[in-house]
Amino acid sequence: xxxxxxxxxxxxxxxxxxxxxxxELEVQPGExxxxxxxxGSGKSTLVNCICGTLRNEQGSVNFGGTTVDSLTxxxxxxxxxxxxxxxPRPFGSLSLAENLRIPILYAVNARGERKLSGAAIETxxxxxxxxxxxxDKAHRLPRDxxxxxxxxxxxxxxxxxxxxxxxxxxxMAGLSHAEVDEILALxxxxxxxxxxxxxxxxxxxxxxAFSQRLAVLVAGRKIADGNPKDVVRDAEVVRxxxxx
Amino acid sequence: xxxxxxxxxxxxxxAGLGNVAFIGVLIVAAGAIFGATRWIGNDYAFFAAYVVxxxxxxxxxxxxLGGYTGYVNFGITAFFAIGAYSTVVLYKLTPWLPLPVMxxxxxxxxxxxxxxxxxxxxxxxxxxxxxxxxxxxxxVQTLITNWDFVGGARGxxxxxxxxxxxxxxxxxxxxxxxxxxxxxxxxxxxxxxxRSSLGFGFAAIRDDEAAAEAxxxxxxxxxxxxxxxxxxxxxMAGAPxxxxxxxxxxxxxxxxxxxxxxxxxxxxxxxxxxxxPVVGAxxxxxxxxxxxxxxxxxINVLVAGVLMVAFVILAPQGIVGLFQRKKR
Amino acid sequence: xxxxxDLLINAVVSGLLLGGFYAVVSIGVAIxxxxxDIVNIAHPAxxxxxxxxxxxxxxxFGIDPILAAVIMLPAFYFLGVVTYQIYYVAFxxxxxxxxxxxxxxxxxxxxxxxxxxxxxxxDYRSVQAWYAQGNLDLLxxxxxxxxxxxxxxxLVTVAGLQMFLSRTFVGRAVQAVAQDxxxxxxxxxxxxxxxxxAFGLSFATAAVAGAALIIxxxxxxxxxxxxxGRIFAICVLGGLGSFPGMVIxxxxxxxxxxxxxxxxxxxxxxxxxxGVLLVTLAVRPNxxxxx
Numbered sequence: 001x002x003x004x005x006x007x008x009x010x011x012x013x014x015x016x017x018x019x020x021x022x023x024e025l026e027v028q029p030g031e032x033x034x035x036x037x038x039x040g041s042g043k044s045t046l047v048n049c050i051c052g053t054l055r056n057e058q059g060s061v062n063f064g065g066t067t068v069d070s071l072t073x074x075x076x077x078x079x080x081x082x083x084x085x086x087x088p089r090p091f092g093s094l095s096l097a098e099n100l101r102i103p104i105l106y107a108v109n110a111r112g113e114r115k116l117s118g119a120a121i122e123t124x125x126x127x128x129x130x131x132x133x134x135x136d137k138a139h140r141l142p143r144d145x146x147x148x149x150x151x152x153x154x155x156x157x158x159x160x161x162x163x164x165x166x167x168x169x170x171x172m173a174g175l176s177h178a179e180v181d182e183i184l185a186l187x188x189x190x191x192x193x194x195x196x197x198x199x200x201x202x203x204x205x206x207x208x209a210f211s212q213r214l215a216v217l218v219a220g221r222k223i224a225d226g227n228p229k230d231v232v233r234d235a236e237v238v239r240x241x242x243x244x
Numbered sequence: 245x246x247x248x249x250x251x252x253x254x255x256x257x258x259a260g261l262g263n264v265a266f267i268g269v270l271i272v273a274a275g276a277i278f279g280a281t282r283w284i285g286n287d288y289a290f291f292a293a294y295v296v297x298x299x300x301x302x303x304x305x306x307x308x309l310g311g312y313t314g315y316v317n318f319g320i321t322a323f324f325a326i327g328a329y330s331t332v333v334l335y336k337l338t339p340w341l342p343l344p345v346m347x348x349x350x351x352x353x354x355x356x357x358x359x360x361x362x363x364x365x366x367x368x369x370x371x372x373x374x375x376x377x378x379x380x381x382x383x384v385q386t387l388i389t390n391w392d393f394v395g396g397a398r399g400x401x402x403x404x405x406x407x408x409x410x411x412x413x414x415x416x417x418x419x420x421x422x423x424x425x426x427x428x429x430x431x432x433x434x435x436x437x438x439r440s441s442l443g444f445g446f447a448a449i450r451d452d453e454a455a456a457e458a459x460x461x462x463x464x465x466x467x468x469x470x471x472x473x474x475x476x477x478x479x480m481a482g483a484p485x486x487x488x489x490x491x492x493x494x495x496x497x498x499x500x501x502x503x504x505x506x507x508x509x510x511x512x513x514x515x516x517x518x519x520x521p522v523v524g525a526x527x528x529x530x531x532x533x534x535x536x537x538x539x540x541x542x543i544n545v546l547v548a549g550v551l552m553v554a555f556v557i558l559a560p561q562g563i564v565g566l567f568q569r570k571k572r
Numbered sequence: 573x574x575x576x577x578d579l580l581i582n583a584v585v586s587g588l589l590l591g592g593f594y595a596v597v598s599i600g601v602a603i604x605x606x607x608x609d610i611v612n613i614a615h616p617a618x619x620x621x622x623x624x625x626x627x628x629x630x631x632x633f634g635i636d637p638i639l640a641a642v643i644m645l646p647a648f649y650f651l652g653v654v655t656y657q658i659y660y661v662a663f664x665x666x667x668x669x670x671x672x673x674x675x676x677x678x679x680x681x682x683x684x685x686x687x688x689x690x691x692x693x694x695d696y697r698s699v700q701a702w703y704a705q706g707n708l709d710l711l712x713x714x715x716x717x718x719x720x721x722x723x724x725x726x727l728v729t730v731a732g733l734q735m736f737l738s739r740t741f742v743g744r745a746v747q748a749v750a751q752d753x754x755x756x757x758x759x760x761x762x763x764x765x766x767x768x769x770a771f772g773l774s775f776a777t778a779a780v781a782g783a784a785l786i787i788x789x790x791x792x793x794x795x796x797x798x799x800x801g802r803i804f805a806i807c808v809l810g811g812l813g814s815f816p817g818m819v820i821x822x823x824x825x826x827x828x829x830x831x832x833x834x835x836x837x838x839x840x841x842x843x844x845x846x847g848v849l850l851v852t853l854a855v856r857p858n859x860x861x862x863x
Binding site: 051052053072073074075077078082083085089090091092093094098101102103105106107108109110157160161 | 441444445447448450451452454455456457458459460461462463464516
């Protein structure tokens, strides 16, 4: 079975600073991959390069059999690659339902397979909001939301693009124990529906509960990749990240 | 009353009139306004009303790129003047062309320049686009001032036909009617955009461009569309100008007043809806005209600038926005 | 020497001197846009204000225009501080900068221009000073005093500000606030206060630039708009946040404009800066020495 996402020898520099070097990553369809590493190790930069928000100078990104290096971010989203942002970035002047309308109009409908329109879109928005327990606030504005609700909206918006691969970038940061469980359950449910998920997190409990495979990024390089139980016992991983 | 205004200005897709019905309402309103102006019987009424309607078009054009999409275009004078000078060129080469055709050509010329500028600068931060449009205004003015065919710095004279085609009466009445027609098209376009997926795309770009791009919105393409529409309508608003003033020179054609008014009126009236530029143009334009005939100094020109700064600081959502807030 | 080579050399030299002048004109924006990320498109209006202040000092009180500018430096600094405070409260704090912030400065630009027209009319104004005419002749090179003095003013101002930025605590804090406000807070410096100081300085440079401007050419209220293109072309070409880059860009633009004016005619000068701006944005938006 060929990989859904294949990152080959990816390198990214910002002026004199090397953010990523020689990163190799493969994600199989339906897999649950965890990605961990210290702050500043390049996790978000990697996500940005995979999704097209940033352009990598070296290496290439291959998604669903297509090399996507020359594609813009919105083109990659249309191919089925979706991400949530580490700091939620809602559309502030639009209601929650309208926030979800955007990816439906521009990612899902643009694929041309089955276009939703009119009332069907509204229904789909409410349905998606229901999956994150926000249906009752469908017509409110993002500024009325709490932190965790914004995180959930962020995830819901990524889900609204009907992705094959979802990258959840630190969606649990700063949340309470129960809230972490809520997001965790959501992501596992999503994976159960067939969506491949990459979870980037610092909360080890969630990472261990979620990941089938675990990769570790330190100072722009991948230093481990494999079975979560083995990775967390790896000496270099412990030294660089876990055993602080 | 409050909820009526809020609803008229709102974006609820299910409620309100369909696009065709809205155009019908606008046409009826335009007809009524034209009839009323004719009934007043004074040429001055036509001249004054023309200016206000022209500003509705300019403000609406600016707002498509500014209010809806969040990109500030300071080069209004460039697009407006491209339309005006395109008419001057056509007047010298093909004076038999009907005015509406000249208007369309002027709009296309301006839209192309907009596309060109946008293509070069819209991939960068929004402020670079704004700065580029500011510089564009100076450059287009320089080019036209150096172009002898359209009179250069000395200006060009355009003979206004005596009689209005089709409707009879003075030519100024025809100019006003044409401008009213353009206004109907502009407002209908703005409202149709608001309620369409294009409008949602614009709003997403305005609110958070990176998130929009990540959600599948083709941001560059949409920004180019907005720029072309905006520039095109500005050019169309400027196209009848030579016939209106009969003498056009760069100093007046590129007057900063057009730019400030085109930005101030939507900011004062409200940028989130098609109704904002209308409210802004009527109120500010009316106030300016009143001051011009009573105080007769350059003070009337200051009004737009001062009000704009005041509103931008104190009431950024504009007059229409104030109504919408009350409704919530 | 051959006449056209002579012409060429003098055009280049004039351009060099002009570049020094452009540097002092642009340094205010190099601070406000390059370091503080505030797009103050009204800067040319403040410069013009400086020109008219120098004009009043010169014609009404008989003082040297540069002296008039120096006397008014604190007033301009204060004006800058007040303007930043308004901008901060109205826009930066609400995090709603782009469209409304830009419109705010555009409004100020417009109000200033109309205000100047109402106060002084549209006639050209100039100053009387011993260096307003005449040349310093070095062999075949003619150095017009009216270009040389502003050039020297520019050098002094830019050098002074560069030293301020790198040698004083406040100056280094200004550079820091451009890069990382969070770290600055940890250093127990208040970012808003630092920005206020920097913005005040930006306005203060406009006083000097205004005096330089009215020495170089007669002024009238609408010439401010020509300078917007030049200033931003220079700041973008030089690279935001780099003073040396800005100076190089200023001199480059000065020389290109001077050559264009000499060989194609002066009415094309405003188009040059726009061309430079567009090309820079299209090809290398970070500029020559940009961060």
